[in-house]
Amino acid sequence: MSKTNGSYEKSIVVDGLTKKFVGFTAVDGISFDVRRGEIFGFLGPNGSGKSTTIRMLCGILEPSGGNASVLGIDVAAHPEEIKQRIGYMSQKFSLYDDLTVIENLDFYGGIYGLKNDHLAGRKDFVLEMAGLKGREHELAANLSTGWKQRLALGCAIIHEPEMVFLDEPTGGVDPVSRRNFWEMLYHMAETGTTLFVTTHYMDEAEHCHRLGFIYQGKMIALGTPDQLKQQHMRGEVIEIAIDTSQEALRAVVGAPGVDEAYFYGATIHAKVGSVKRDMPAVGKHLKSLGFKGFSVQSVQPSLEDVFVNLIQDTR
Amino acid sequence: MKRILMLAKKEIIQLLRDKRMLPLVFVAPLLQLILFGYVVQTEVKHIGVVLADNDRTAESRIITEKFTNTGYFEIEQRVNGESQITKYIRSGQATLGLIIPKGYQSSIKNGRTAELMLVLDGSDANIGLQAQQYAAGIIAARSQEIMNHKLNSIKAITSRISTVESRVRVWYNPDLKSVNFMVSGLIGMILTVITTILTSVAIVKERERGTLEQLIVTPIKRWELILGKILPFVVISFIEVGLIISTGMLWFGVPFKGNILLLLALCVAFLFTTVGQGLLVSTVSRTQHQAQMTAWFFMMPAVMFSGFIFPIENMPKIIQLVTYLVPLRYFLVIVRGIFLKGVGMEALWDQALILTLLGILIFGVSVFRFQKRFAD
Ligand SMILES: Nc1ncnc2c1ncn2[C@@H]1O[C@H](COP(=O)(O)OP(=O)(O)OP(=O)(O)O)[C@@H](O)[C@H]1O
Numbered sequence: 001m002s003k004t005n006g007s008y009e010k011s012i013v014v015d016g017l018t019k020k021f022v023g024f025t026a027v028d029g030i031s032f033d034v035r036r037g038e039i040f041g042f043l044g045p046n047g048s049g050k051s052t053t054i055r056m057l058c059g060i061l062e063p064s065g066g067n068a069s070v071l072g073i074d075v076a077a078h079p080e081e082i083k084q085r086i087g088y089m090s091q092k093f094s095l096y097d098d099l100t101v102i103e104n105l106d107f108y109g110g111i112y113g114l115k116n117d118h119l120a121g122r123k124d125f126v127l128e129m130a131g132l133k134g135r136e137h138e139l140a141a142n143l144s145t146g147w148k149q150r151l152a153l154g155c156a157i158i159h160e161p162e163m164v165f166l167d168e169p170t171g172g173v174d175p176v177s178r179r180n181f182w183e184m185l186y187h188m189a190e191t192g193t194t195l196f197v198t199t200h201y202m203d204e205a206e207h208c209h210r211l212g213f214i215y216q217g218k219m220i221a222l223g224t225p226d227q228l229k230q231q232h233m234r235g236e237v238i239e240i241a242i243d244t245s246q247e248a249l250r251a252v253v254g255a256p257g258v259d260e261a262y263f264y265g266a267t268i269h270a271k272v273g274s275v276k277r278d279m280p281a282v283g284k285h286l287k288s289l290g291f292k293g294f295s296v297q298s299v300q301p302s303l304e305d306v307f308v309n310l311i312q313d314t315r
Numbered sequence: 316m317k318r319i320l321m322l323a324k325k326e327i328i329q330l331l332r333d334k335r336m337l338p339l340v341f342v343a344p345l346l347q348l349i350l351f352g353y354v355v356q357t358e359v360k361h362i363g364v365v366l367a368d369n370d371r372t373a374e375s376r377i378i379t380e381k382f383t384n385t386g387y388f389e390i391e392q393r394v395n396g397e398s399q400i401t402k403y404i405r406s407g408q409a410t411l412g413l414i415i416p417k418g419y420q421s422s423i424k425n426g427r428t429a430e431l432m433l434v435l436d437g438s439d440a441n442i443g444l445q446a447q448q449y450a451a452g453i454i455a456a457r458s459q460e461i462m463n464h465k466l467n468s469i470k471a472i473t474s475r476i477s478t479v480e481s482r483v484r485v486w487y488n489p490d491l492k493s494v495n496f497m498v499s500g501l502i503g504m505i506l507t508v509i510t511t512i513l514t515s516v517a518i519v520k521e522r523e524r525g526t527l528e529q530l531i532v533t534p535i536k537r538w539e540l541i542l543g544k545i546l547p548f549v550v551i552s553f554i555e556v557g558l559i560i561s562t563g564m565l566w567f568g569v570p571f572k573g574n575i576l577l578l579l580a581l582c583v584a585f586l587f588t589t590v591g592q593g594l595l596v597s598t599v600s601r602t603q604h605q606a607q608m609t610a611w612f613f614m615m616p617a618v619m620f621s622g623f624i625f626p627i628e629n630m631p632k633i634i635q636l637v638t639y640l641v642p643l644r645y646f647l648v649i650v651r652g653i654f655l656k657g658v659g660m661e662a663l664w665d666q667a668l669i670l671t672l673l674g675i676l677i678f679g680v681s682v683f684r685f686q687k688r689f690a691d
Pocket residue numbers: 021022026044045046047048049050051052053091691
């Protein structure tokens with residue numbers, strides 16, 4: 001993709017960005033930057049302020065304080081100037097259900113002012129990329145979630161934006177579709193598009209170049225996935241394969257040497273000071289309480305472990 | 316400009332695919348027209364009369380016959396005292412009570428003013444008003460006859476008195492055909508309903524689905540957005556107006572007397588108020604359902620206080636003051652003036668001026684609110 005404007009160094013620079021709603025601060029003085037061409041993952045639990053941040057960066061919401069520039073342009077001062085150059089895929093897959101695939105693309109293409117030949121070429125590209133060839137005349141309403149999501153992405157990038165914001169693009173989508181979708185994102189990143197993605201999926205987070213973790217409106221960690229694992233994981237993790245009942249969780253929490261424990265998929269993860277010292281004690285403790293048929297092993301902390309840890313630390 | 320057309324085109328495609336809205340837009344107004352047309356046509360004849368003829372003279376029989384001969388009235392009951400009249404009107408068996416007092420004929424003979432008493436059931440103001448008008452017409456006609464008769468006998472004595480010829484005429488709507496009144500009124504009603512509901516629902520639908528937010532991140536300007544959303548409904552409104560006028564003329568034989576271009580131009584002024592209302596409704600509604608409810612809430616006063624169904628002059632003074640705030644009030648005067656009387660700007664300029672000012676006010680406020688409430 002051609003990048004005409006090279007006058008900025010960082011795709012996003014955010015400094016002390018704040019959004020207050022009546023009587024409550026949704027985004028609380030966050031600062032970070034996003035480099036050109038990277039996939040930046042923006043993580044955080046529900047209600048932590050991810051969408052609010054994205055909406056400020058896209059010029060939908062006016063910030064209550066702080067500065068944010070996107071592609072070198074101050075979003076609060078000149079929200080109109082960035083619009084032609086960014087794409088936004090909202091949390092809701094904002095398509096027109098009662099329009100067909102091609103009508104949706106035509107509409108957004110027209111709104112972005114693409115001319116006939118150019119528009120035709122872009123539509124072709126998007127249909128190809130999204131695998132929607134042959135389904136041009138289906139109503140968007142009749143597409144399954146995975147296809148809708150790809151069409152929504154297609155509409156968001158029809159005008160070849162330099163920077164794309166994606167707000168939980170894979171919510172409610174099956175694993176295969178998620179994988180396909182991420183392949184599209186990689187492809188875009190390779191061709192120079194900067195991506196800002198929020199997600200709840202840790203496997204997706206692992207695939208980002210850099211991550212920011214927001215919690216209760218505050219940015220509590222920032223860095224590459226590896227950096228985060230190294231810097232924010234004090235202690236080690238053991239994994240207990242046991243029936244995931246509240247009873248079992250209470251037992252693990254009560255074991256000697258365990259700082260905290262939480263469900264992790266179909267297992268329980270426990271953070272301990274040292275695997276070597278504490279792992280046998282945990283096993284013994286569980287046996288003494290009458291648990292049978294479980295196994296305990298040491299594991300590499302995952303991003304999820306890191307984030308559980310981070311949240312516990314903040315409390 | 317291209318963006319506005321894109322948006323308008325999208326809006327029309329969506330409307331054509333909307334199985335719920337489409338009939339509302341095109342079939343409902345015609346049904347309403349035909350329904351209203353027939354309702355007013357049939358109801359207005361055969362108005363039930365309860366008669367108390369306390370005079371029982373030739374003269375009292377004549378006036379009674381005049382009432383029944385027109386076909387508008389039918390004697391349901393003859394009673395003796397006035398007290399019984401109330402009973403029949405209360406129970407709805409009669410709409411009009413006609414009381415001919417004792418000495419009616421002798422008053423006429425002696426050249427004094429004879430009095431007839433009419434008791435009217437005002438619960439259905441439309442029928443009530445019609446009945447009142449018919450009755451007044453009949454009585455006026457009779458007194459004219461009496462007067463002419465007297466003048467003639469005077470002339471026989473002295474030829475120096477020339478004939479006084481004066482006839483009572485009902486202007487503008489000679490048959491008192493209420494369907495004319497209704498058809499013209501319906502233009503205002505239907506424009507109100509269609510544009511207010513469609514505009515508000517079309518915008519709230521986008522907000523509900525999140526596509527409005529999607530539009531905000533595109534380079535589309537807000538005025539382009541507003542125009543693009545409104546334009547299709549304005550066009551549709553004009554189609555409706557044409558449809559109603561032609562159906563009214565062809566089906567019900569309502570005469571169109573005025574200048575159609577003037578009517579259409581003033582429609583634009585009126586549409587500013589209704590589209591403005593629609594925008595305003597969209598800024599206070601989160602869901603389409605809410606928008607529809609709120610739109611009705613806005614339109615109720617339009618129906619009640621505009622003079623569409625209930626004549627304004629029959630309303631209590633306070634309510635009459637309220638009606639000055641209802642744009643439809645002015646528009647109805649304009650439509651009926653142009654449609655039925657064939658009058659032009661010289662007779663309507665004050666109504667048109669107020670309507671235009673109201674349009675600018677309502678539209679301005681709602682665009683302002685819309686801008687502010689754009690995002691959330
Ligand atoms: N317009 C608004 N007015 C008031 N409060 C709001 C508004 N928009 C969002 N909030 C609140 O701000 C907080 C942050 O919301 P936000 O949508 O940014 O969270 P999120 O991180 O995107 O969550 P999720 O993962 O559920 O999408 C929430 O508590 C939300 O209720």
